[in-house]
Amino acid sequence: MELGIDLGTANTVVSDVRRGIVFDEPTVMLLRRGGSRRDRVLAVGQEAADLLGRTPSRFVAVRPLQDGVVTDLETARVYLRSVLRKAGRRVWAPVRAVIGVPVGSTALEHRALLEAADEAGLRPVTTLDEAVAGAVGCGLDPLERRVHMVVDVGGGTAEAVAFCYGGVLASRTSKLGGDEMTVAVARYLREQHQLFVGEHEAESLKIRSGSDGSGPLVLQGRDAATGRPRLATVQAAEVADAVRPIVDEIVRTLSASLDDLPPQAIADVMAEGVLVFGGSSLVSGFPQELERTLGLPVKLAEQPLTCVAEGAARALRNRPLLAAYGRG
Numbered sequence: 001m002e003l004g005i006d007l008g009t010a011n012t013v014v015s016d017v018r019r020g021i022v023f024d025e026p027t028v029m030l031l032r033r034g035g036s037r038r039d040r041v042l043a044v045g046q047e048a049a050d051l052l053g054r055t056p057s058r059f060v061a062v063r064p065l066q067d068g069v070v071t072d073l074e075t076a077r078v079y080l081r082s083v084l085r086k087a088g089r090r091v092w093a094p095v096r097a098v099i100g101v102p103v104g105s106t107a108l109e110h111r112a113l114l115e116a117a118d119e120a121g122l123r124p125v126t127t128l129d130e131a132v133a134g135a136v137g138c139g140l141d142p143l144e145r146r147v148h149m150v151v152d153v154g155g156g157t158a159e160a161v162a163f164c165y166g167g168v169l170a171s172r173t174s175k176l177g178g179d180e181m182t183v184a185v186a187r188y189l190r191e192q193h194q195l196f197v198g199e200h201e202a203e204s205l206k207i208r209s210g211s212d213g214s215g216p217l218v219l220q221g222r223d224a225a226t227g228r229p230r231l232a233t234v235q236a237a238e239v240a241d242a243v244r245p246i247v248d249e250i251v252r253t254l255s256a257s258l259d260d261l262p263p264q265a266i267a268d269v270m271a272e273g274v275l276v277f278g279g280s281s282l283v284s285g286f287p288q289e290l291e292r293t294l295g296l297p298v299k300l301a302e303q304p305l306t307c308v309a310e311g312a313a314r315a316l317r318n319r320p321l322l323a324a325y326g327r328g
């Protein structure tokens with residue numbers, strides 16, 4: 001079995017070289033605390049996400065990644081193993097894998113991921129910058145002499161990376177992403193509509209506001225004064241206003257990557273455009289704001305949520321690419 005894996009803060013996507021996408025679910029795991037004994041995994045992925053907020057207190061929801069990196073080895077190992085099982089791995093069948101990593105991850109975080117992957121039975125495992133993997137997933141060739149620039153905006157992080165001819169030229173990372181946008185939407189509803197909503201409702205409103213056109217959106221929450229359930233109507237433009245400060249901050253941080261690029265590199269990017277992917281690239285106004293601040297054309301990926309895993313899978317069959325950009 002050969003797998004490309006995008007282990008994101010918000011979503012995990014696994015692409016099998018031969019079968020395509022075999023797993024695409026939220027990065028969350030529901031555990032029952034064992035006290036002195038081992039914790040037990042009750043559910044992983046969508047099933048765990050659906051149970052959030054509906055479980056007794058002995059059950060805890062765990063997010064195995066924070067800001068795109070592994071923070072707890074044991075949790076990451078157990079999570080990866082469960083994902084592999086759900087992705088149709090047969091017990092002890094060898095699994096070769098390429099896993100995407102944020103360009104801003106430290107050597108220690110990188111080490112932790114490799115260790116967790118090895119213990120989960122992935123062997124050999126190579127890591128590839130997510131930006132490079134996503135570019136491959138969108139059909140770009142990172143070995144070309146021409147400079148490519150990519151922006152990946154996920155749930156926990158955002159990054160801009162420019163690369164060519166087997167190496168990274170410039171990069172910037174922001175520790176803000178879609179999660180912070182969701183928090184901003186929830187805060188806006190509390191302050192402007194006196195409505196309490198959970199994370200799930202706030203995220204769903206954020207996503208709907210980008211895709212349902214510009215009309216009014218209805219959502220349910222609890223009245224801030226009475227605590228009773230109540231419906232509210234919100235305009236899509238209000239949601240765009242609520243997330244704007246986060247979008248602006250991300251775009252400002254990422255645009256500094258241009259400072260490190262020589263003029264010829266900027267000319268390449270100007271001619272080809274900046275490729276944008278990651279779930280939060282779909283938030284209303286993001287591509288426009290990025291284009292305005294960078295002063296460069298921006299192109300949205302066709303498959304913004306799965307191109308990193310697909311590119312990682314493709315990289316498994318591209319030795320020169322792995323030799324140039326892979327770390328193992």
Ligand SMILES: Nc1ncnc2c1ncn2[C@@H]1O[C@H](COP(=O)(O)OP(=O)(O)OP(=O)(O)O)[C@@H](O)[C@H]1O
Nearest residue numbers: 008009010011068154155156157178278279280282
């Ligand atoms: N249509 C949409 N409009 C706005 N936001 C969206 C949309 N679809 C997904 N998102 C947001 O995108 C984020 C998830 O994106 P993605 O799956 O790329 O992140 P990730 O790879 O798991 O995280 P990271 O790369 O930061 O580790 C979530 O915050 C989600 O709310």
Ligand SMILES: [Mg+2]
Nearest residue numbers: 008009154278
């Ligand atoms: Mg990601």
